[in-house]
Amino acid sequence: METIAEPTTETAPFAGGRLLIVDDDAAFGQRLARAMEKRGFVTEVAESAYDAAVLADRNPPDYAVVDMRLGDGNGLDVVERLRRKKPDAKAVILTGYGNIATAVTAVKLGAVDYLSKPADADDVFAALTRESADHPAPPENPMSADRVRWEHIQRVYEMCDRNVSETARRLNMHRRTLQRILAKRAPR
Structure with a gap:
């Protein structure tokens, strides 16, 4: 079971922004939504690519956190659709099956970052709110x-x-x- 960290004292309050969370693991999606709401986002959760498309078409969000593999489709399709509806939206791809080719494709389609599951809510928040010129810090303890x-x-x-x-x-x-x-x- 993946855990979602509470906001740290170092996390500055974030003023606004609508966030769409797309993950077929309903419990994870709800935990991440609660954690991101504590950080200042207004969240919506979708459990499928279809539900995400409906939400994105109806009212495109400012931010999105999208699982790569969904029961009814691919998270990259969701990111691409979102970018067509709202070009300045920031999207982060989450995946348990990461590889370089899909990470490159995700960035080409408009994702601002590509994080491996289990992702900490602080990491997701940092990826979404990071300025495009900022680069993420290298991991403290990378895997061998x-x-x-x-x-x-x-x-x-x-x-x-x-x-x-x-x-x-x-x-x-x-x-x-x-x-x-x-x-x-x-x-x-």
């Missing part, structure tokens, strides 16, 4: 290359319904090598 590799393997393994043979085929690695990797603890 071994950890990134292990996370990727785990993600593909889960996507393949924990089928070792299918995962090995998709990762283009020997099945026994994959079994040894899966048997080990996660690297730091």
Whole structure:
């Protein structure tokens, strides 16, 4: 279960702005909405690409936080539609399945940032309110290359319904090598 941080004392009050949160995980969407309301946003939550399109067409928001993978579509389509309706809107993509190609596509379609789940509400707030000339600070404790590799393997393994043979085929690695990797603890 993902947790949403309360506003820190360092967070300055934010005056206004309508925020659309699009995530098919209803509980996460509601927690993020409450956290962002405490930071000064007026929020609306949509659980599907269709609902987000209806809300964006009716009254385009100033800001959006959009999950990459939705039950009925792709978050990139939501960002693109929002940018057509309101070109100055700021959108952030959230995803548990990040890769460089989709991050580049998200930015080309108008997203101001691309954050991995679980994302902290302070990180989402910072991404939405950051001036375009500001660059995010590098992470304090970035994942090691071994950890990134292990996370990727785990993600593909889960996507393949924990089928070792299918995962090995998709990762283009020997099945026994994959079994040894899966048997080990996660690297730091």
